[in-house]
Amino acid sequence: MIEVDSLTKRYGRATAVDGVSFKVEKGEVLGFLGPNGAGKTTTMRILTCYLPPTEGTARVAGYDVFAQPMEVKRRVGYLPETPPLYPDMSVAEYLDFCAKIKGVPAGERRTRVAEAIETCRVGDVRTKLIAKLSKGYRQRVGLAQAILHNPAVLILDEPTAGLDPKQIIETRELIKALAGSHTVVLSTHILPEVSMTCGRVVIINKGRVVAEDTPDNLTRRLKGAGTLRLEVKGDEASVLEAVRSVPGVLVAHARGGHDGVAVIDVEAEAGRDLRSELARAVVTKGHGLVGLQQMGMSLEEIFLHLTTADAEEPAPAA
Amino acid sequence: MTALRNVAAIVQKEWRHYFGSPIAWVALFVWTMLFGIFFYFSFSFFLEQSMRIAQQGMEYGGGSIKISLNEYLIRPLFHNMAVVALFLAPMLTMRLFAEEKRQGTIELLATSPLSDWQVVLGKFLAASGLYALMILAGLVNVALIWTYATSRPEWKPVVTGALGLFLLGACFLAMGTFVSTLTRNQIVAGILSFCLFLGMWTLGWADAPTAGPVMKAVAYLGVTTHLEDLVKGVVDLKDVVFYLSVVTFGLFLAHQSVESQRWRA
Numbered sequence: 001m002i003e004v005d006s007l008t009k010r011y012g013r014a015t016a017v018d019g020v021s022f023k024v025e026k027g028e029v030l031g032f033l034g035p036n037g038a039g040k041t042t043t044m045r046i047l048t049c050y051l052p053p054t055e056g057t058a059r060v061a062g063y064d065v066f067a068q069p070m071e072v073k074r075r076v077g078y079l080p081e082t083p084p085l086y087p088d089m090s091v092a093e094y095l096d097f098c099a100k101i102k103g104v105p106a107g108e109r110r111t112r113v114a115e116a117i118e119t120c121r122v123g124d125v126r127t128k129l130i131a132k133l134s135k136g137y138r139q140r141v142g143l144a145q146a147i148l149h150n151p152a153v154l155i156l157d158e159p160t161a162g163l164d165p166k167q168i169i170e171t172r173e174l175i176k177a178l179a180g181s182h183t184v185v186l187s188t189h190i191l192p193e194v195s196m197t198c199g200r201v202v203i204i205n206k207g208r209v210v211a212e213d214t215p216d217n218l219t220r221r222l223k224g225a226g227t228l229r230l231e232v233k234g235d236e237a238s239v240l241e242a243v244r245s246v247p248g249v250l251v252a253h254a255r256g257g258h259d260g261v262a263v264i265d266v267e268a269e270a271g272r273d274l275r276s277e278l279a280r281a282v283v284t285k286g287h288g289l290v291g292l293q294q295m296g297m298s299l300e301e302i303f304l305h306l307t308t309a310d311a312e313e314p315a316p317a318a
Numbered sequence: 319m320t321a322l323r324n325v326a327a328i329v330q331k332e333w334r335h336y337f338g339s340p341i342a343w344v345a346l347f348v349w350t351m352l353f354g355i356f357f358y359f360s361f362s363f364f365l366e367q368s369m370r371i372a373q374q375g376m377e378y379g380g381g382s383i384k385i386s387l388n389e390y391l392i393r394p395l396f397h398n399m400a401v402v403a404l405f406l407a408p409m410l411t412m413r414l415f416a417e418e419k420r421q422g423t424i425e426l427l428a429t430s431p432l433s434d435w436q437v438v439l440g441k442f443l444a445a446s447g448l449y450a451l452m453i454l455a456g457l458v459n460v461a462l463i464w465t466y467a468t469s470r471p472e473w474k475p476v477v478t479g480a481l482g483l484f485l486l487g488a489c490f491l492a493m494g495t496f497v498s499t500l501t502r503n504q505i506v507a508g509i510l511s512f513c514l515f516l517g518m519w520t521l522g523w524a525d526a527p528t529a530g531p532v533m534k535a536v537a538y539l540g541v542t543t544h545l546e547d548l549v550k551g552v553v554d555l556k557d558v559v560f561y562l563s564v565v566t567f568g569l570f571l572a573h574q575s576v577e578s579q580r581w582r583a
Binding site: 101 | 320323324327328330331334335338339421422423424425426427428429430431432433580581
């Protein structure tokens with residue numbers, strides 16, 4: 001549905017997006033993840049024909065964003081970071097205007113607006129001025145605007161930013177409901193959102209794709225490099241010695257302790273579960289094992305890991 | 319067909335903004351009030367003059383000399399209203415694009431299946447529509463003459479004068495639409511527009527009996543130069559063409575500006 005091939009966007013000398021490629025299949029929900037300023041918004045703006053790419057191509061629903069922008073625009077619903085609302089219009093007026101400019105046939109306009117209002121649950125504010133709406137409602141009106149013309153592709157730039165937890169959950173449910181019938185690309189820097197709503201994640205940093213996989217795979221792939229945390233009653237030095245003697249342990253270091261309990265972080269070889277060996281080694285040395293915990297990497301850590309590791313690499317010659 | 323529908327949608331939306339905010343009401347109020355005041359003073363002066371001439375005629379036994387209503391009422395009235403248009407036009411155009419940019423709604427327009435031309439044209443037509451409404455509201459004053467005067471005055475200068483006033487304003491509105499695309503701050507757009515309009519206005523001052531060919535050419539570009547014949551009731555094609563060219567040029571600049579900003583942004 002969406003094919004992005006070595007997309008590059010430069011603003012003067014600064015490169016916002018640097019050779020990004022990815023594909024999104026029909027009905028899929030793709031999460032676009034990255035720190036602020038990573039190039040998420042720029043990529044989305046190119047996909048919605050708001051900005052032309054400097055290099056590379058992007059095809060949405062089979063149409064090139066550069067060569068056939070009108071065809072692309074007809075098939076894309078876009079919710080920018082700040083919902084593009086007219087504060088002096090009422091919700092119904094605004095959606096009616098949007099339906100007109102999005103080419104919804106006059107006969108269907110009423111039903112389409114009513115459906116969008118229903119789907120995004122903004123019925124109770126339909127006659128209110130947008131200026132008087134809360135942030136949550138504004139976001140929903142923005143979303144209603146994006147789905148109005150029943151587009152094949154939905155592009156949502158941080159759809160849950162600035163919402164309260166209840167609204168975030170509601171918005172996620174809504175996105176899940178829209179998936180399947182629509183192809184969705186959403187960007188976020190909130191990680192749990194990705195694991196909850198997206199089938200696949202593209203992590204982008206400094207304009208480049210640093211990882212692309214399902215949220216589960218990403219977690220699993222890096223879980224091996226996760227650490228174990230031991231809490232042992234006994235002398236720190238001898239416990240460390242015991243732990244280091246276990247085959248498969250890469251690094252072990254003390255994290256301090258309290259009340260005679262030493263806390264030790266152990267990094268194991270990827271893919272090996274050393275919990276029973278470690279427990280045995282500690283106990284046979286005569287120490288009391290108080291706690292043993294697997295510190296699996298959360299998406300947050302993976303994210304940080306990937307985005308900061310990339311930052312440490314020397315910058316390629318321009 | 320879709321193009322027309324899109325332009326109509328933009329026009330309707332802009333009118334919603336004009337009348338949903340005080341802009342349209344303030345513009346209409348100021349315009350009709352000044353129109354009424356200028357009409358009242360010009361008309362009083364006209365009556366005074368005709369009275370005086372009639373008296374002179376009686377005293378010296380001459381025939382009844384008629385003075386021209388055009389000369390004393392219509393021409394000064396439309397000239398004065400042209401000055402008012404100079405001040406009010408920035409008010410109508412300054413937010414057209416600046417506000418869309420500030421609110422981020424330009425993104426909605428740019429990602430909807432609309433062409434830049436449709437947006438520019440829609441916005442310009444919305445502003446000209448409001449301006450036409452203002453002129454029509456002012457003409458109610460003039461209509462009073464037809465209701466109460468014993469002899470019917472000539473209607474042609476009124477119609478051509480109103481056309482001239484509209485065309486002059488349309489030039490301002492087209493140029494103002496362009497200036498509004500340059501900034502996201504509508505106050506800046508308003509001030510810049512006013513300066514530009516004033517410049518367009520003062521070009522006409524270059525004309526003088528002693529002016530050389532260069533100054534004559536400069537004066538020809540002044541927007542007021544071409545109003546002269548129209549308020550006299552003479553429709554000269556070259557004046558109409560001049561105004562329409564300025565409008566087209568302004569809209570062309572606006573379109574280029576909207577398009578190029580997407581490339582540079």
